[in-house]
Amino acid sequence: MTRVCDLFTSEEFQRRSAINKENRAKLRLYTHLERGLSNARDVKNPESDEISPALLYKKTHTNKDGMWTSEDARKIL
Numbered sequence: 866m867t868r869v870c871d872l873f874t875s876e877e878f879q880r881r882s883a884i885n886k887e888n889r890a891k892l893r894l895y896t897h898l899e900r901g902l903s904n905a906r907d908v909k910n911p912e913s914d915e916i917s918p919a920l921l922y923k924k925t926h927t928n929k930d931g932m933w934t935s936e937d938a939r940k941i942l
Contacts, residue, residue, distance in 0.1 A: 926939075
């Protein structure tokens with residue numbers, strides 16, 4: 866059985882870790898607020914009964930006052 870310390874210090878692990886670190890640095894992170902939107906009716910169009918992707922995005926990326934969680938999140942929509 867390989868010890869965890871041996872695994873974390875292996876060359877292969879260190880190489881993959883460096884690659885993953887670079888990839889994570891490229892991600893754009895957006896704060897979102899789920900706020901109990903488990904009910905689909907919160908984001909359904911009442912006339913068509915379809916879920917609006919734009920409305921879902923807006924509801925999960927704005928606070929209770931309707932302010933965007935970040936400027937980047939606002940620019941996407």
